Amino acid sequence: MPAESPVVPLREPLLRTRDLKKYFPVRRASLRGPTEYLRAVDGVDLELSEGETLGLVGESGCGKTTLSRLVLGLIEPTAGTVEFEGKDITRVPHRTRKQLTREMQIVFQDPMGSLDPRKRVGSLIAEGLQAHGIGTKAERQDHTREMLTKVGLRPSAVDKYPHQFSGGQRQRIAIARALALNPKFVVADEPVSALDMSIQAQILNLLVELKDEFALTYLFVAHDLAVVSHISDRVAVMYLGRIVEIGPVEQVLRRPAHPYSRALMSAVLEPQVGRSRHRLVLTGDVPSPVHPPSGCRFRTRCPIAQPVCTELDPKLQSVETRHDVACHFPILDSVDHPGRSGI
Numbered sequence: 001m002p003a004e005s006p007v008v009p010l011r012e013p014l015l016r017t018r019d020l021k022k023y024f025p026v027r028r029a030s031l032r033g034p035t036e037y038l039r040a041v042d043g044v045d046l047e048l049s050e051g052e053t054l055g056l057v058g059e060s061g062c063g064k065t066t067l068s069r070l071v072l073g074l075i076e077p078t079a080g081t082v083e084f085e086g087k088d089i090t091r092v093p094h095r096t097r098k099q100l101t102r103e104m105q106i107v108f109q110d111p112m113g114s115l116d117p118r119k120r121v122g123s124l125i126a127e128g129l130q131a132h133g134i135g136t137k138a139e140r141q142d143h144t145r146e147m148l149t150k151v152g153l154r155p156s157a158v159d160k161y162p163h164q165f166s167g168g169q170r171q172r173i174a175i176a177r178a179l180a181l182n183p184k185f186v187v188a189d190e191p192v193s194a195l196d197m198s199i200q201a202q203i204l205n206l207l208v209e210l211k212d213e214f215a216l217t218y219l220f221v222a223h224d225l226a227v228v229s230h231i232s233d234r235v236a237v238m239y240l241g242r243i244v245e246i247g248p249v250e251q252v253l254r255r256p257a258h259p260y261s262r263a264l265m266s267a268v269l270e271p272q273v274g275r276s277r278h279r280l281v282l283t284g285d286v287p288s289p290v291h292p293p294s295g296c297r298f299r300t301r302c303p304i305a306q307p308v309c310t311e312l313d314p315k316l317q318s319v320e321t322r323h324d325v326a327c328h329f330p331i332l333d334s335v336d337h338p339g340r341s342g343i
Contacts, residue, residue, distance in 0.1 A: 045316075143180065186216055242297065
């Protein structure tokens, strides 16, 4: 008899969230009434494998940025857990959390807002190294110059201030700063949305190159479907604080199963002259995250909503391999691949 193949243990995800929630108090209905809460993130389960890029898309105000800050431990969750390398960062001692957060960095949308204009570039990049007590001053200076070279800037940039650079160059500096500690996980919070179109492609290509060189795992927050399709392995669609669809990027973009995802796809401009795509127009306003609708949160704008959508809150269910959707009536036909557009 042939020998049995050895059992290969499944690798734990690098990052995992379980029923993650963040509620912000907003006001009281009356002086003696209970405090009301804005449900920015309301029960999100995510897993990211090492070396993966997960694109996170959705309308403004859907909770993307709040979720990205939760997974980094920048804000405390109302409920749920965030596990990084198997450790719950919401419940570890401060010293352990500091060690974990060294492995987790962020690149913000606006580099001018994230870089202290009073500090030289060299000090900005070396700041994290100094905070963690890494290397001597001379070693930190050498490493800073090396990081500037990695992102396509001259080492002499260490002596300049952020305002002396263009927007694309400032974002390169922000990337160098995030990677100076050699992290495993990076949140890129709409890192190209504030840049010119020609510069966006350069920064995206740089992020792809650095991912391979540094063996990075990305959570890539974006509102541009073309950007997501270019850089992501999987994509998650977020609506009113919840993930409504998640799966491999090609499956979600070509065969969006949730009516909300499909509406986002149909809003994309057709890149071929003389060719048009059927537009699925959503009616009504986005509901308030303070008082979300009962049942399915998308039902008030959904063109295929049924009575059951009012009563039952749909859970994520599989429609294809690794492709999950939170809808009672998932749509399984294909659409054309999107061109470039904003959400």
